[in-house]
Amino acid sequence: MFFGRNSPIESNSYLILGDKIILVxxxxRAETLIENIESVGIKMSDIDFIVNTHCHFDHIRSNKILKDAARAKIAAHKEDEPYISKADPDYTVSKYLANNLKAAKVDLALKEGDKLGDFEVIHTPGHTKGSICLLNxxxxxxxxxxxIFAQGFTGRTDLPGGSQEQLKTSLKKLEKFDLEKILPGHEQPxxxxxxxxxxxxxxILESAYL
Incomplete structure (x- = not known):
């Protein structure tokens, strides 16, 4: 289930339904997201896990409110876990946007190959050290x-924890999977x-850095 913002700034959220209900x-905007979730008949208390794809402010700002509302466990890759748990202003880039990020402890540190319902954790560093994709x-x-976004665009690599070379390696890893749909963190799928x-x-990456 897709809760999109159609925005380069505000992130999309995804609700995965199954034996375990997962919010990605x-x-x-915590209040808006809660309203959207409840509008499709899901109670906040039904959510088992909140998964952060990476540590940046625009993807995790509502962690504290959503965790308290749902009593769910927060999961993130082990490389980004410290920055999320401590609300690190540099690695979350909150100091560049609005330094009012409230810390919410990560309960489950993820690694490559971990399973969350029907989805598998794929570690894709480059945008941040602990960026992940979830693969069905x-x-x-x-x-x-x-x-990665639509039209071949990718996340920035010039922020703390970013790496152009790691991003290229991550994309080459993703290229090997048989994929039909990409559900990105911003704008349209x-x-x-x-x-x-x-x-x-x-x-695009190769041509930009020749």
Whole structure:
């Protein structure tokens, strides 16, 4: 379930339904997100996990409010866990936007290959040290955070923890999966030809840094 902002600044959120209900990224508007979730018949207390795709402010600002409302466990990759748990102003980049980020402890430190329902954690450093994608192999769905967007665009690598080389390596890893859809952290999803979108991203990166 997609709660989109259609914005380059505010992040998308995704609600994965199954044996465990998982909220991916909490964004910046907690009250609006809670209203959207409850409008589709899901109680906040039904949510089992809140997964952060990476540590940046625009994806985690509502962690504290959502965690308290849902009593859910927050999960994030082990490389970004300290920055989220401590609300680090540099690595969350909150100092550049609004330094009012409230800390919310990460309960589950994720690693490559961990399973969350039907989704598998894919570590994709580059945008941050602990950026992850969530892969549903059976359906060819990839939730990408800020690793890759539509039209072959990718997340920035010039912020703390970013690496252009690591991002290229991560995209080459993703290219090997049989994908149909990309659900990114900002703006609109890619609903077909997802692998071509990754190939385009690699071409853009290569041409930009020749």
């Amino acid at each position: 990224d909490t964004g910046m 192999r059976a359906q060819g769905i990839l939730i990408t955070g800020d690793t 890619v609903l077909k030809n997802a692998n071509q979108n990754i190939e385009n991203a690699l071409l």
